[in-house]
Amino acid sequence: MTADDGFDETLFELALRMGDNALILGQRVSAWCGHAPVLEEDIAMANVGLDLIGQTKLWLGLAGEIEGKGRSADDLAFLRADRAFRNCLLVEQPNVDYAHTLMRQYLFDAWHLPMLTALKQSAEPRVAEIAEKSAKEAAYHLERSSDLVIRLGDGSVESHERMQAALNALWPFTGEFVAPDDVDKAAASRGLGPDLSAIAERYNETTAAVLRDATLSAPADAPVRKGGKEGLHSEHLGYLLSEMQWLQRSHPGAQW
Amino acid sequence: MYAQEVKSTGKAVKSLEEMTPEERVFQTRIDADIKIEPKDWMPEGYRKTLVRQISQHAHSEIVGQLPEGNWITRAPTLDRKAILLAKVQDEAGHGLYLYCAAETLGVSRDQMTEQLLAGKAKYSSIFNYPTLTWADIGAIGWLVDGAAIMNQVPLQRCSYGPYSRAMIRICKEESFHQRQGYDIMMKLVKGTPEQKAMAQDALNRWWQPSLMMFGPPDADSIHSAQSMAWGIKQNSNDELRQKFVDQTVPQATYLGLTVPDPDLKWNEEKGGYDFGEIDWNEFFEVLKGNGPCNKERMEARRKAWDDGAWFRDGLMAHAEKRAARKIAAE
Numbered sequence: 001m002t003a004d005d006g007f008d009e010t011l012f013e014l015a016l017r018m019g020d021n022a023l024i025l026g027q028r029v030s031a032w033c034g035h036a037p038v039l040e041e042d043i044a045m046a047n048v049g050l051d052l053i054g055q056t057k058l059w060l061g062l063a064g065e066i067e068g069k070g071r072s073a074d075d076l077a078f079l080r081a082d083r084a085f086r087n088c089l090l091v092e093q094p095n096v097d098y099a100h101t102l103m104r105q106y107l108f109d110a111w112h113l114p115m116l117t118a119l120k121q122s123a124e125p126r127v128a129e130i131a132e133k134s135a136k137e138a139a140y141h142l143e144r145s146s147d148l149v150i151r152l153g154d155g156s157v158e159s160h161e162r163m164q165a166a167l168n169a170l171w172p173f174t175g176e177f178v179a180p181d182d183v184d185k186a187a188a189s190r191g192l193g194p195d196l197s198a199i200a201e202r203y204n205e206t207t208a209a210v211l212r213d214a215t216l217s218a219p220a221d222a223p224v225r226k227g228g229k230e231g232l233h234s235e236h237l238g239y240l241l242s243e244m245q246w247l248q249r250s251h252p253g254a255q256w
Numbered sequence: 257m258y259a260q261e262v263k264s265t266g267k268a269v270k271s272l273e274e275m276t277p278e279e280r281v282f283q284t285r286i287d288a289d290i291k292i293e294p295k296d297w298m299p300e301g302y303r304k305t306l307v308r309q310i311s312q313h314a315h316s317e318i319v320g321q322l323p324e325g326n327w328i329t330r331a332p333t334l335d336r337k338a339i340l341l342a343k344v345q346d347e348a349g350h351g352l353y354l355y356c357a358a359e360t361l362g363v364s365r366d367q368m369t370e371q372l373l374a375g376k377a378k379y380s381s382i383f384n385y386p387t388l389t390w391a392d393i394g395a396i397g398w399l400v401d402g403a404a405i406m407n408q409v410p411l412q413r414c415s416y417g418p419y420s421r422a423m424i425r426i427c428k429e430e431s432f433h434q435r436q437g438y439d440i441m442m443k444l445v446k447g448t449p450e451q452k453a454m455a456q457d458a459l460n461r462w463w464q465p466s467l468m469m470f471g472p473p474d475a476d477s478i479h480s481a482q483s484m485a486w487g488i489k490q491n492s493n494d495e496l497r498q499k500f501v502d503q504t505v506p507q508a509t510y511l512g513l514t515v516p517d518p519d520l521k522w523n524e525e526k527g528g529y530d531f532g533e534i535d536w537n538e539f540f541e542v543l544k545g546n547g548p549c550n551k552e553r554m555e556a557r558r559k560a561w562d563d564g565a566w567f568r569d570g571l572m573a574h575a576e577k578r579a580a581r582k583i584a585a586e
């Protein structure tokens with residue numbers, strides 16, 4: 001999907017999707033700073049948030065470069081309207097409690113790592129380079145979140161119930177990550193991104209193993225909830241963006 | 257400072273002649289600049305004063321996450337968001353080092369947390385002021401971390417080994433905190449008229465509370481003498497406050513901002529600034545719990561602790577299950 005003017009829409013969309021997932025999840029996670037259940041979690045969550053914001057800068061920076069209209073990563077993060085965001089619905093789901101936060105993180109990480117690992121082979125070197133750097137961080141995130149999901153799932157009665165409730169609420173959003181649409185297919189056909197069905201296989205294997213160890217069960221026949229990749233979001237995103245973008249938008253053109 | 261008005265023994269400092277042999281050996285070590293380590297003998301008053309001071313300091317780092325954390329989700333750029341997040345994360349880390357240092361004196365982190373949440377332990381008055389605009393994030397880094405550095409640099413030489421070592425690690429990070437704050441202010445004063453006004457307004461609101469961070473005037477500071485003799489306090493409150501004013505006023509001038517004090521004047525003779533009377537009534541009200549945000553700060557900490565109980569219990573339950581399984585398998 002390269003237009004006559006040289007604009008590579010597929011590549012642009014791919015970079016936006018990766019960047020927006022990192023940005024929106026980073027924004028959610030960073031809201032825990034100072035409010036986590038133990039000091040070590042304040043620190044660990046902030047680490048995850050920092051990695052995700054760092055990745056956002058790279059992906060959205062690349063998206064701006066591909067677009068070629070002079071938009072910076074900040075312009076894309078702070079001045080885009082909600083319908084132009086390309087993150088999956090899962091990452092914009094609210095924090096609710098620490099169980100939802102950890103489960104959301106795990107369900108994301110379990111996709112993020114195999115996705116980034118595959119993107120290291122991208123035919124586009126700039127994509128491969130960002131993936132190379134981000135995959136290391138994602139591997140650490142997945143290690144941490146799966147460990148916590150297992151310990152809390154197989155923990156006390158209450159921690160088990162909370163983790164199961166979070167899984168029930170969030171599982172329907174996981175399908176979107178691995179259900180290929182036209183952009184994914186175009187990216188795969190040009191070797192820019194992976195064939196998502198291979199990622200789906202990895203995803204199902206790892207989540208099945210971790211959830212089994214956590215004594216949790218994914219709801220059977222849950223409907224897949226999707227739309228974020230095409231810019232059709234849940235109502236939550238508007239509130240997240242109004243908070244995140246408010247300062248930038250109330251001082252047009254100001255430097256910070 | 258982060259530990260303002262730490263209660264000591266409340267008694268006069270003993271002379272070497274009045275001391276027991278143990279006390280004398282202890283004091284001689286301190287006077288010779290030899291660090292006291294957890295296993296060494298120490299007077300009960302020394303231990304208690306240190307526990308109070310270190311835990312107050314730790315609580316300040318923890319509560320101190322809140323006013324700045326308030327702006328992480330609203331930071332205006334990705335870089336600012338990351339820098340602020342990293343900064344607040346550092347403060348959590350400082351809390352951790354300090355709790356560990358206090359634990360070497362025989363008090364657990366959970367005990368200290370419970371004291372804080374029960375309203376029995378203090379934390380710095382400064383964190384009971386609200387962060388109303390983005391410029392407040394700049395002002396906190398510049399002024400509050402600046403004041404913290406002023407106090408903490410001498411604490412690196414504190415007589416108690418674990419506290420001194422914690423302070424050495426902390427001080428390395430604090431200068432980055434101050435720089436990022438000053439950098440925010442710099443950007444604002446070079447920006448639009450609204451941004452510049454925001455910066456001035458933040459300075460107006462944070463100036464006096466920052467001066468209060470050093471604690472009450474020396475004349476009213478009843479617990480300082482013993483702490484100084486024990487090497488857990490190196491400089492007097494007024495000394496540090498003066499140093500802070502002298503350092504900060506030129507920085508404000510460089511920013512093109514006005515320090516909100518009509519009595520501020522360079523005093524050639526003393527080689528420092530004279531400055532106006534501080535509203536100590538406000539300071540004591542804030543310490544008593546009547547500051548603008550005391551209630552919100554404590555509620556936020558209590559909520560984090562209470563809401564997190566299931567998480568901590570869950571991890572504990574898992575550890576027990578795992579241990580039981582291991583025994584069963586043997």
Ligand SMILES: [Fe+2]
Nearest residue numbers: 317346347350
């Ligand atoms: Fe600190």
Ligand SMILES: [Fe+2]
Nearest residue numbers: 347401430433
């Ligand atoms: Fe700091």
